Amino acid sequence: MRRAAGFLLVGTGCFALCVAYLLWLQVNDYQSASMLALSGDVVLAAEGRTGVTAFATAYPPLPHLLSFLVAYSDLGTAMPAAVAAALGGGFFGASLYGISRQAGIGVGASLLVTALLMANPLFLRALAEGPDIVLLLCGMLMFAHGLFGLTRDGTVQHAMAVAFALVLLVFSHHYGVLIVFAALPFLALSAPRELLARAPGGLFLALLFPIAFAMLGFAYIGWLFAGAPWAFLSDPDAAVIGSPERTAGLVSLLAVALSFAVACPQLPVLAARSTRRRILLVPTLALGGTLLAAIVLATASGSSLSPFLLLSPAVALAGACTLHWPSAHVRGTVGIVLAVVGLLGAGAAATRTTDRADRTWRADRTWREAVLGAPRSADEHPSRAVARYLGDSDGVLLDALAHPELVALRQTARGLVVPSDPRFSLALLSVRPSEPLIAVPAPSDAPVTRDRIRQAFSDFFEEGAPGYRVVYSDANWQVYRSQTITTGGN
Amino acid sequence: MALSSTDIATGDLLVERRLISLVQLDEAKELAVAWNVRLGDVLLARSWLKPRQFYETLAGNFDLPFVDLLKQPPDETLMEESDAETFARHLIVPWMRRNGRLVVATADPGPDAILFARRRWGGAFDLVVTSKFDIIWSLQSRFREQQSHDAVYQLAEIDPDMSAQRVVTVAQLIAIYACLSLVAVGLAFAPIATLIGINLVMTLFYLGNFAFKALLVWAGGVGQARSTQALEAEARLLHDRELPTYTILVPMFREPEVLPILANALRRLDYPLAKLDIKLVLEEGDHETIDAAKALALEGIFEIIRVPASQPQTKPKACNYALKFARGEFLVIYDAEDKPEPDQLKKVVAAFRSSPDNTACIQCRLNYYNARENWLTRMFTLDYSLWFDMMLPGLERLKVPIPLGGTSNHFRIDVLRELHAWDPFNVTEDADLGIRMTQKGYRVGVIDSTTFEEANCATGNWIRQRSRWIKGYMQTFLVHTRRPVHLVRSIGVLGVIGFLFFIGGTMLSGLLNPLFWLIFVAWLVTSTSGFDILFPPLLLYFALFNLLAGNGLFIYLTMVAPFRRGWLELVPYGLSVFWYWMLTSVAAYKALWQLISNPFYWEKTQHGISKHTAIELAKAKAESAAEQGA
Structure with a gap:
């Protein structure tokens, strides 16, 4: 004892x-x-x-x-x-x-x-x-x-x-x-x-x-x-x-x-x-x-x-x-x-x-x-900035299974439309996204080959989609916002 | 301690009468001093003269008459049944009244006998000498009916709650009926929810069962090597003169062929022969075994106890009957084909001395000498190794009631008598007694000393034996769950959990396994989604975990069970344990049927059918002949 x-x-x-x-x-x-x-x-x-x-x-x-x-x-x-x-x-x-x-x-x-x-x-x-x-x-x-x-x-x-x-x-x-x-x-x-x-x-x-x-x-x-x-x-x-x-x-x-x-x-x-x-x-x-x-x-x-x-x-x-x-x-x-x-x-x-x-x-x-506690020579989290940008936004189409770190950095999956949601599948099958925000990884990103959004819309990162405009962009991510559908954040 | 003057005089008289040689006398004196026993005990234990010759000489030495109680039996009116055990222990009986004085017959004349007689009958008595055999025989004949009745009904009459004479009580029947009704109502009004509920209960049972057994194996392994070494050292330090008289009961039924193996194994025990009180417990109608025992001309330490015919004809009843005549401080049961390790009795004495005062029983390990005979004996060996080498030490450590194994359980004889010994209506009376002892506040210990037995090598015979064991576990479970609150109070919550999983789990898994196997095979073959509704996600995870982790763990534990003995060549056979489980399930259903149709029927296991037993027998006969020649 x-x-x-x-x-x-x-x-x-x-x-x-x-x-x-x-x-x-x-x-x-x-x-x-x-x-x-x-x-x-x-x-x-x-x-x-x-x-x-x-x-x-x-x-x-x-x-x-x-x-x-x-x-x-x-x-x-x-x-x-x-x-x-x-x-x-x-x-x-x-x-x-x-x-x-x-x-x-x-x-x-x-x-x-x-x-x-x-x-x-x-x-x-x-x-x-x-x-x-x-x-x-x-x-x-x-x-x-x-x-x-x-x-x-x-x-x-x-x-x-x-x-x-x-x-x-x-x-x-x-x-x-x-x-x-x-x-x-x-x-x-x-x-x-x-x-x-x-x-x-x-x-x-x-x-x-x-x-x-x-x-x-x-x-x-x-x-x-x-x-x-x-x-x-x-x-x-x-x-x-x-x-x-x-x-x-x-x-x-x-x-x-x-x-x-x-x-x-x-x-x-x-x-x-x-x-x-x-x-x-x-x-x-x-x-x-x-x-x-x-x-x-x-x-x-x-x-x-x-x-x-x-x-x-x-x-x-x-x-x-x-x-x-x-x-x-x-x-x-x-x-x-x-x-x-x-x-x-x-x-x-x-x-x-x-x-x-x-x-x-x-x-x-x-x-x-x-x-x-020394100054950092490099940031090993390419998703940190985009996670901060997305914050508590609602209706974000994101392949969270391919990018779980984004969920962790946002601290929750709430507000995300992820592969297990029927809306996610519908968006990909119809090839017509209907979510207010879409997060797309850069082609150089390692898990990109598994990113379902990237697979469905191969030119999305570079060219976007009709009715969407770029609202966030860095070397690793682009976020598109619908011009017709409104969201709860950002 | 020096020899008594009586022993010295008796020894000289025996030499004078040329019944023993001077060399024998010297050796016997030496042993009598070393063992702290009477000279006669040594001489009879060594079979250097016939008992009658010895007792006649003893009578001559005291200048007392020798009487043959078989020809002139004691006056029946002088003895009460309640005195039988005392008379057997002191080797004394009132014989007859002659000229107004009581004549008392004793096989141990001397100051102790006189003192006992004076206390019992006052000063007006005369002594005569008779043989030990005559006294035991007279007591058996006189109290045959009453002792036979006691052997069967004593526990049921004095402590009915602990007896399996009633298979289920009224309260248990009501509880079973209520459960079945609840399930029936559930199936009628909410069938899916009810089936999920049943599935959940069974899944949790499996989970608990394998988790508990894994815990046992872990707990049993902690510090085992150290305690084994300590016990060996303590046993070596014991002096023969300090050792108590030890009763060995050998219940047998129609097994004349294995007697020489047993006799040889008992002679090899590292224990003063003269302190052994060996009783071959035979059914009085079993003439072939009785004749075989007589033909072996066994030493004086062997006694034959003839058990009167009555129902139920079970081993515990025979042992209860023989217990009346036991004279030891400790008592052990061996089966006829058993080969205990020579230092087992000494280790047990050492274990009792170093254990808490409430230790009533020490269980030794069992294993097989014909382990490699065929697949079944190999699997049986793995099974026993897991049970005795790995799980029982775990039960002891966790203070969970230990169901005693069939043989090699060593008792303090006073506690055994206090608890009214074995339940003759329970076909695993040993397992029941272990649980009863814990319930009554006594402790059961486990030590590292092995008795080797003959593993059952024929499938039909194995199923018969296993079905009896499982039926006995069912009886034990029913008996000890009659008073649930009392059970919790007497053995604690952990004890109850252990009891439920170890006794209940062992019998229940045999019954439930085929059901789950069928579901699994049906699902695998047909890929049906019909079972999906019974396995909501959380339950599915548990069921999968049980299927993989549970089965994997049990297979693995079976595989590593022979590790301790270094029998690693048996490890691969553990992979085939699934077939062994199937046989166990067949036996479980047979047991369930018998519990309902014929609860007290004792499925007899046929011994002596192994070819190894034939070899052992030949070896025993050769060694016996060589010793006699020498």
């Missing part, structure tokens, strides 16, 4: 700190693109503006579900994804604390280790990105903790922890799919030898059945609701394989590897300390190898994630390594020292590497500027 109370208390404290941090970012006008998109999606769903299909088949499902629950519970926030991220952060912190206590570390030291790891820039970057990456970190912590236990004891609890961690990874973020792929060979290396020798097939089935069943189950949902079982693997917003032009160079990769070493010293130090203890050395190397292999896979496949985000699961590994430090009596002290070193190392990496002009580092740089 006391343990549960401690878990709850620390979790609540961590949640509050995460909310404060995210508010600080918001004050500095920073909201990650994925956080905005997710918030927009769930605001649409919570306001009943998307069909069952879109919500049930949304990938990754866990952050969607968590954010939806926040939006549905009507906590008065326009950014449910941010609250969901803070909840994930609270759970991550509480888990770190809980495992620390289980590992025999005192209350004070456990709190300090938890605080230091959560203050690590890698974690802060992940938290700023959204609940998907935070849940991924939770999955990584569970995976790492389970793998240490599996190698040491080979008990069913640890095997189940590893198996369910794989599900958590895959269903939290598309990067999780790559991590799971990367982990497969290392699982074979770190499984207990006697179990592997007795029945390797049985062991791998026990470890991989949940992830296989979960993916098949999700495919079934996709088939049931959308007739496309594997659509989630090719969804452009959450694609496992990114576009080739996103592929980072070797230099970026080396920078990431170097950052890994300085931001997560726990892992190399534990490996060096355990050269004669197979049950510690093997999982340590396996975890390090898994993350590096996942980074290589992501980089090679052109993942849209920034380098800092690719590296962020290292915080979870750092936590797990601390808690499995061989000498129990110095575990707390070593944990604190290494967490401080990691914090400084990650801070230095954030300062040095994000100054690079490389496109892949841009998102990390804007985040760093927001954290420090």
Whole structure:
């Protein structure tokens, strides 16, 4: 009971700190693109503006579900994804604390280790990105903790922890799919030898059945609701394989590897300390190898994630390594020292590497500027201005499913005519829009290929439509107003 | 503790009469000291001489006459039924009146017997010596009818609310009738809403069922390894002389073929043989098993209890009858083909000593020695591993009433008697007793020690056995839900939730599953939209979640169940658990039909049909012969 109370208390404290941090970012006008998109999606769903299909088949499902629950519970926030991220952060912190206590570390030291790891820039970057990456970190912590236990004891609890961690990874973020792929060979290396020798097939089935069943189950949902079982693997917003032009160079990769070493010293130090203890050395190397292999896979496949985000699961590994430090009596002290070193190392990496002009580092740089309250070198939200313009206008024809961030920036879907509305379908089918306002994205906009308005009226952005005139225009959006129908705003 | 002067004198007399050798005497003395028992107990436990020879020598040592109670039975007017248990425990009976003095027969002459007789009958008595067998036999013969009646009706007469003699009470009938009427009215006036309501209830039941079982597995795994190690250490620290007398009941019916396996397994127990009080509980009409037991010429620690024929002819009735003659501080039930781990009794004693005072029973784990015989035995092994290795420890941790498994449940005998033991009208009397114990304020513990049994390897036989279990669960559910408020007060809200899902869920899922499978298959094959109306969006999500997460979780738990034992080659068979569930559903419907048509009928499981049992039997006979040769 006391343990549960401690878990709850620390979790609540961590949640509050995460909310404060995210508010600080918001004050500095920073909201990650994925956080905005997710918030927009769930605001649409919570306001009943998307069909069952879109919500049930949304990938990754866990952050969607968590954010939806926040939006549905009507906590008065326009950014449910941010609250969901803070909840994930609270759970991550509480888990770190809980495992620390289980590992025999005192209350004070456990709190300090938890605080230091959560203050690590890698974690802060992940938290700023959204609940998907935070849940991924939770999955990584569970995976790492389970793998240490599996190698040491080979008990069913640890095997189940590893198996369910794989599900958590895959269903939290598309990067999780790559991590799971990367982990497969290392699982074979770190499984207990006697179990592997007795029945390797049985062991791998026990470890991989949940992830296989979960993916098949999700495919079934996709088939049931959308007739496309594997659509989630090719969804452009959450694609496992990114576009080739996103592929980072070797230099970026080396920078990431170097950052890994300085931001997560726990892992190399534990490996060096355990050269004669197979049950510690093997999982340590396996975890390090898994993350590096996942980074290589992501980089090679052109993942849209920034380098800092690719590296962020290292915080979870750092936590797990601390808690499995061989000498129990110095575990707390070593944990604190290494967490401080990691914090400084990650801070230095954030300062040095994000100054690079490389496109892949841009998102990390804007985040760093927001954290420090510095002037922004670039605005990563091309829709912010048009959202401000649309404000609380009524009767805006907008493909909100293709541009959910606009919904999040407007803080509501009210006043929008979205694809689930019959009026939207009618406008597109008749090729004669009858709404007071129409928002059309520029052809250069990435999701434009999915924008139904753009598809129906291919020349709208450049030429407009009869009876409509341009009332707002920037590089990314044009808003047309009907000359005959009046609206409630602007 | 040194040997008593009586034992020393008796031992010398036995050697003098050349009934045992000097070497045997020395070894017996050593063991008697180490085990803190009488010399005679060691000699008889080792079968170094015939009981009659020993008791005659004992009588000679005390200069008392030896009497054969089979030829000269006790005067029936001297004994009351209420004294039977006390007499059996002290191995003493009033024999006859002679010359105005009472003559008392005892198998344990000495100061204790004299003290007992003085307290019971005053100073005017004479002692004679008889054998332990004669005393038990005399008591059985004298109180046969009354004890047979008690074995059947004691619980029903003293605590009728806890007996399954009445399948349903009037209040339950009214409640069932009211529910059915409500559904009928609903179907008549608002059919769609009613069907959605029923669907919702069943969906929530499934959700709760799998969530609760997942919680059990998680809770059961926490700290298990540590407690297992601690118990092993505590058991090793126990000294033989501190160990109490342990009664082992082995109820059997027409199973003469597996007797040698059992005898061999019990001999191998790491427990002082002389402190074992083993009772083979046989139906008096089962001549083939009685003859087989006699032919084995078992050691003096084995006793045959003949249960008088009466209805219902069930295992709990036989055990109730045998309980009257039990002399141990603790009692355990083993099936005839059981092979308990040798240190099981010591672990149980250690567990009782380190458990709270209200611990009345310790359940050990069950598993199978013929797990790899065929698909059914593999699935049965996965099933048992999930039940005993993963779920029962969870029940214990969450303080939810534990339905005891068929064998290897170890009781404090005083509590067992206080609760009037097993319900002979319940065909899973063990599960019922576990719940009853919790309701009466006692605790049931679970420890990591396994008894290996023979898994049912024939489908028909398996369905018969499983249908009995499910019928028993239905009886147990009906008995303990008779007084809902009392149930909540006695076991708490969590206990009730656990009881509903663990007992109710196990039987109900077997009945409901085919219904949902049919709906799913019909929908899949015909793509009909006819069911859409029964699944509004929220219900559809829950149903989908149950279908995917629930089934996935149960399949997975079945797969990982043998992990703890390292039997990973069984993991892939977990994928075929759906067929096992189908068999369970067949058994569930059979059970439901029997509950209505023949509630107390005991579906007998045929043992000894596995080819592994034949191997075990050959092994047991060979080992027995080798020991006798040595």
